[in-house]
Amino acid sequence: MDDFISLEHIVKVYPPSVLAVDDVSVGFRRGEIHSIVGENGAGKSTLMKLLYGLVPYDSGVVKIDGAPMHFRKPGDAIAMGIGMVHQEIELIPQYTVWENVVLGAEPVRGPGGVLDTKRAIELVRRKIEEFQFHLDPSAQVERISVAARQKVEILKLLYRNVSVLILDEPTAVLTPQEIPQLFAELKRLREAGTTILFISHRLDEVLELSDRITVMRKGKKIATVAASETNKEALAQMMVGRQVIFTSKRTPHRRGDRVFEAKNLCVTRRDGLKLLDDVSFSVHAGEIVGIAGVEGNGQFELVNSIMGLTAPNSGSIAVNGREICGLSILERRKLISFVPQDRAKMGASLAASILDNAIMTHHRLEPRFAAWRGLVLNYRNARAFTDSLVQRFSVQTTSSQSPFRSLSGGNQQKLILGRELLLSTPFFLMDQPTRGLDVGSIEYVHGEILAMREADRAVLLISADLEELFLIADRILVMHRGQIVADLATERTSIEEVGRYMLEGKKTA
Amino acid sequence: MNIVVGLITGMIAGATPILLAALGGMLTFYAGIFNIAMEGMMLMAAFAAVLGSFVFHSWVIGLLFAVAGAMILALIFIFFSVTLDTDEFVTGIALNLFAVGSTTYLLRQIFKVKGVFTSKLIDSIPNIRIPLVEKIPLLGPVVSGRNLIVYLAVVATIFCYYLVFKTRFGLRLRAAGYNANSLDSSGVRTSRMRIQSLLLCAVFCGLAGAFLSLGYVTLFAENMTAGRGWISLAAIILVDGHPYGIALISLLFGFFDGLGLFLQSYGVSSQFTSMVPYIATLGALYVYARRNRERERKAL
Numbered sequence: 001m002d003d004f005i006s007l008e009h010i011v012k013v014y015p016p017s018v019l020a021v022d023d024v025s026v027g028f029r030r031g032e033i034h035s036i037v038g039e040n041g042a043g044k045s046t047l048m049k050l051l052y053g054l055v056p057y058d059s060g061v062v063k064i065d066g067a068p069m070h071f072r073k074p075g076d077a078i079a080m081g082i083g084m085v086h087q088e089i090e091l092i093p094q095y096t097v098w099e100n101v102v103l104g105a106e107p108v109r110g111p112g113g114v115l116d117t118k119r120a121i122e123l124v125r126r127k128i129e130e131f132q133f134h135l136d137p138s139a140q141v142e143r144i145s146v147a148a149r150q151k152v153e154i155l156k157l158l159y160r161n162v163s164v165l166i167l168d169e170p171t172a173v174l175t176p177q178e179i180p181q182l183f184a185e186l187k188r189l190r191e192a193g194t195t196i197l198f199i200s201h202r203l204d205e206v207l208e209l210s211d212r213i214t215v216m217r218k219g220k221k222i223a224t225v226a227a228s229e230t231n232k233e234a235l236a237q238m239m240v241g242r243q244v245i246f247t248s249k250r251t252p253h254r255r256g257d258r259v260f261e262a263k264n265l266c267v268t269r270r271d272g273l274k275l276l277d278d279v280s281f282s283v284h285a286g287e288i289v290g291i292a293g294v295e296g297n298g299q300f301e302l303v304n305s306i307m308g309l310t311a312p313n314s315g316s317i318a319v320n321g322r323e324i325c326g327l328s329i330l331e332r333r334k335l336i337s338f339v340p341q342d343r344a345k346m347g348a349s350l351a352a353s354i355l356d357n358a359i360m361t362h363h364r365l366e367p368r369f370a371a372w373r374g375l376v377l378n379y380r381n382a383r384a385f386t387d388s389l390v391q392r393f394s395v396q397t398t399s400s401q402s403p404f405r406s407l408s409g410g411n412q413q414k415l416i417l418g419r420e421l422l423l424s425t426p427f428f429l430m431d432q433p434t435r436g437l438d439v440g441s442i443e444y445v446h447g448e449i450l451a452m453r454e455a456d457r458a459v460l461l462i463s464a465d466l467e468e469l470f471l472i473a474d475r476i477l478v479m480h481r482g483q484i485v486a487d488l489a490t491e492r493t494s495i496e497e498v499g500r501y502m503l504e505g506k507k508t509a
Numbered sequence: 510m511n512i513v514v515g516l517i518t519g520m521i522a523g524a525t526p527i528l529l530a531a532l533g534g535m536l537t538f539y540a541g542i543f544n545i546a547m548e549g550m551m552l553m554a555a556f557a558a559v560l561g562s563f564v565f566h567s568w569v570i571g572l573l574f575a576v577a578g579a580m581i582l583a584l585i586f587i588f589f590s591v592t593l594d595t596d597e598f599v600t601g602i603a604l605n606l607f608a609v610g611s612t613t614y615l616l617r618q619i620f621k622v623k624g625v626f627t628s629k630l631i632d633s634i635p636n637i638r639i640p641l642v643e644k645i646p647l648l649g650p651v652v653s654g655r656n657l658i659v660y661l662a663v664v665a666t667i668f669c670y671y672l673v674f675k676t677r678f679g680l681r682l683r684a685a686g687y688n689a690n691s692l693d694s695s696g697v698r699t700s701r702m703r704i705q706s707l708l709l710c711a712v713f714c715g716l717a718g719a720f721l722s723l724g725y726v727t728l729f730a731e732n733m734t735a736g737r738g739w740i741s742l743a744a745i746i747l748v749d750g751h752p753y754g755i756a757l758i759s760l761l762f763g764f765f766d767g768l769g770l771f772l773q774s775y776g777v778s779s780q781f782t783s784m785v786p787y788i789a790t791l792g793a794l795y796v797y798a799r800r801n802r803e804r805e806r807k808a809l
Contacts, residue, residue, distance in 0.1 A: 074694065074696075075696050078696070086694075090688065090690045090691040090694055091688070091691055092683075092684055092687045092688045092691050092692075093687070093688075094683075094687050095680075095683075095684070095687070099680060100691075103680060103681070103684055103691070103692065103695045103697070104681070104692070104695030104696040104697045105695075105696070106677045106680060108676075108677050112676065113676050113677040113678055114671075114675055114676050114677075115675060115676055115677055115679075115680060156695070
């Protein structure tokens, strides 16, 4: 079969010397779903941005139907029928679906440029029906779900008649329930003749969705394989360059004294809805307790109650026997290490330097970071601390003065994790610590969590990823509508059983 | 009766320059520019209007001069804040101070006077009498016989509403303010929308300035805008940029402006009465903030 789009010997260098894309040649066929997989920083996004005209490349040729093309800006690519949906959704929340879709290519009537609202809505409605997107063209974007917003982004490109869709990690922002729907829609688009280039590092998804898969590592193309002729282990090995084990490395470990205890916690919303409903559980030293549950079933309120961001209506929380409910957040941080769900908003300050982020909380708790009676920071100690943290947790960085945002997702998480680990608290609270990370980084984080267990710290791990819980947790608690509906020893349960509790609550017991 | 008519006509005259400047600022507000240069644009326009009208003995030329004067400041603003990407607030402050300094300097250099310049040679913008309407009791003297710019301001309010909410230009303009990345990725350059909004803002501020020096009164006085540009900014922010809301706030301010003058004729000291509109503004801010807090509490 002839390649519809072919990239030949593409090279991209980010000055001074980062070889982001290293002599990559790959062909895409008309009407296929072709996944590009690789760890964070492998160059898969860059390669697609080069094709889309968003980033200029240094050498190589892009051919469409055999004819060499050079896109200088995304508009050129769109004119040739190639559209890209970025990882961050760029829509206007204040606008309706149809306004977002037509923006930049609006139907107008008369010479004054008056919007032809009726025709615009009709055009958008027709596109929605054509691709069975189940969207209301007049709904306001800020009121629709993230999954629906993603559909609007795709619709925006389909409205401009693109025949090639590039999707940059579209599932990263979706909940597990929304992903199958997206896949069904993508497959329908493929049946309609659209070529889909799908960037991801989630191997299960890629195997389920794609016709062919191209694996990249460190800027190089490793291979292009048919999805039917490969498996997860083989892909992971190509991605990481070594064998990755997907089975548990958890070794038997005796649990110690009770460290964390929540008793009869209740959080009630203003309208009377119980967000946390009489939640009681404990975590012992040397134990990893996992919390499973569909998002929005009280996990958020539980984390906030523990960290002091929400005051529970009743109940108590104790760490090492000390009641923490009345304590300030700083006091709690002496007892609790915390890896929040949202790295960018709660876990770090993106604009601040790596050093600033590394010493956060430490600078309040440890006198060695203070000078002049705490009026200024002791930068010599702060630098030494940051350097050792960067080294110990192998964070890939050039300088501790660079802004935090310059780190890749995996390295950001390593830095946050390292910072929290070094707080040497008895209790560790982790909220989705591996979300958005690639296979190699996930393996690393899991290793660190297991090491904490060995060091007899108590870990509470909240995760939407059941496989993760089964890999490292000793016990799995399931939350459903604000209640803990099951407390299961990992050895004596199954993913199916936990899944049932997640969806149906206590009924099945 | 005469008092009521007088208060209402005073309110309209006081509201007009604020309304026009606020409509201009509203366009830049939607484009995502923190534009505080209305004060300076208006002042520059007021001076240029008197200059043009005095030299050519024509209010039409005066009006054109006024728009050109405001346009000069808009072009400087565009050069700095859009092209060079400087801070909008700092640029705006600099332009406002520049307008005060340069008009005062030019007043002394060109007209050789300090403080106020007036002359019989300045042609003021005419009042328009509407034939049949003016005969209607009560309504007639209010609706008819107002300055040309007043009627323009009414038309401009409706025009702006349609421009912002019903046209392609408006959709892109608001997109520039809501999410510039989204607009850029839709193939429309945000910077172009911002430039266009600033040029339109200059036209409106030009009209506002011309009204001050060729309509409201026929003279130029140093710093004669007296904070009206700032009040127009407050009006925009208070109603979140809705043109009809801006008209309402402008009328409210105009009312207190007129009330101040009215009280003056009853012997209240002028220093005190000139405070009245600003006290009213603070009052409005207080009410607005309270209402917002109520709404947020209900939303929770």
